[in-house]
Amino acid sequence: MTVQDLSESALLARIFPRLHRSPGVLLGPGDDAALIAAPDGRTLISIDTQTQDQDFRLEWPNGYRTTGYDVGWKAAAQNLSDINAMGGSATSLVVSLTMPPATPVEWVEAFADGLTAAIVGLGAQDCSVAGGDLGRGRELAVTVAVVGTLAGAAPVLRSGAKPGDTVAVSGTLGRAAAGWALLESTVPLDSLSAELRSLVENQCRPLPPLDAGPLAARAGATAMLDISDGLMRDGSRLAHASNVVLDFDPAALEPFVAPLEQAAELLGIEATRWVLGGGEDHGLLATFPAGIQLPQGFTAIGSVQAVVEPPGSGVRISGQTADTVGWDHFAD
């Protein structure tokens, strides 16, 4: 059975029971808009789209088939991460799913299950799917808007890093990029070790550290962002917004490189490239005043330095300028 065999209301009736509910949703799906509690009088909001053949393939060169569950998980995870990166906690998602009429109903059900699994599995139990929109298109596309709360705290911006601060990351680096490279390779999925398969899983179902954002905010993080486009690219965004230099210590990045060496050797790629340029793990990059104890889950990877003109604000590795590698949606 495909979605064109059902009316919109019949399809929604199959989706609704699969969605996680939480008490912060004062009015859930089914009316013109949902109503969400915003106890501190403010609402965080962000939006993100995934489009077939741009952000995922339905079938990859290595044989993996992306499931509805994967797409639902990733859509939720990357949006939850945006709230995390402000120091907040998500309270609701609204989800727009555009799909070809021949999309199997089972795919849509698995998509709803994936949304719920990510919300619950990543520890965002206070977040619900509060509403959505279904529509037709030639390709699958999912847009999620996420709403969240800072619970009275100040948001942690990109622009607050100060010379002397410690640079730290939470979560993994490069694993999703290594997974992408495996998916895009012709090395058959079945031949991969459990360790390599877990990299593929990090690409399809990322694991943002959702406790880390509020922890960092409470610990006094001066700046923070979600590493969605790569450490170098996102690092230079933070550096430019704060008008500072982020200087990374290669030795401190080594523990992120080592777990990728097996995949790197298999594919003939330098693992460091994934660590520096790979996004989509959705870890956090944050800066903290020097000398404070970093919150649990954060690892120091460098320091913030004052700008010297030229070359101005940006990222450095051991004091040397380095190309900004990473993902740009339009330019190469």
Place this chain on the structure above:
Amino acid sequence: MTVQDLSESALLARIFPRLHRSPGVLLGPGDDAALIAAPDGRTLISIDTQTQDQDFRLEWPNGYRTTGYDVGWKAAAQNLSDINAMGGSATSLVVSLTMPPATPVEWVEAFADGLTAAIVGLGAQDCSVAGGDLGRGRELAVTVAVVGTLAGAAPVLRSGAKPGDTVAVSGTLGRAAAGWALLESTVPLDSLSAELRSLVENQCRPLPPLDAGPLAARAGATAMLDISDGLMRDGSRLAHASNVVLDFDPAALEPFVAPLEQAAELLGIEATRWVLGGGEDHGLLATFPAGIQLPQGFTAIGSVQAVVEPPGSGVRISGQTADTVGWDHFAD
């Protein structure tokens, strides 16, 4: 110049200055999430997607070319209408734009101008574009999520209509559908009278009555929704949610039919069909306790009656059951 000639940040730098700003946005575009004031401790939220060749054509059979301005206007208008239909006022939009790499930069700039023009032109000055997402796809797609406030009032749901209530509408009926029929016809755009062109404009740049929702809420509306899929279909949604019958008076609908007769005659279509089945004018359908003075802009079109089994809840015309005509995204 097309979007592939610019980096994402260069493209954003062209968009941001074109967006309307309002003081309720505590933190605007540029970080992982925006921060919006929610003074009464609650947030309304809704999401809607428009996809090329499903919701609009870039070039229509009658020769009209959809502009970026049109798409931006309509994306804003239909989302603002969802907040209106709850009795609320929009405070911010977040906008995701997916487009082919060969999309002209001018198209994107016009899109941003259209968002702003709709916000200001429809009277939603307190609403800003607070954030967004840009991405690639094979087809153009726009998703907007809208956030709004009820300013302490209760939301007006679909489910509160009571037997004896008056049924009323605000805004126009059938004009956008007539405009769609003209666009889909081979009657050249240039040959249309100003009156017929204005129907095309209602399809491309709808005019939801954004003052009507809060006015209806204050007047004690018992139920309300946005007529986006047609009076009969949306009416039956309200009827089912409230477990009542909506009985429409054809004489009361006549003033909506008359302005469409010229287009109906030209195309050989019955104008009543547009009034009953046409969505996208984004007027409001609401019910009010009998005897109260309807708020400005509302016209009574019928009454709410108790359910008699069979045929159960639904819409009637002069007491007769009528086919539910209107737009369904999947079924025909």
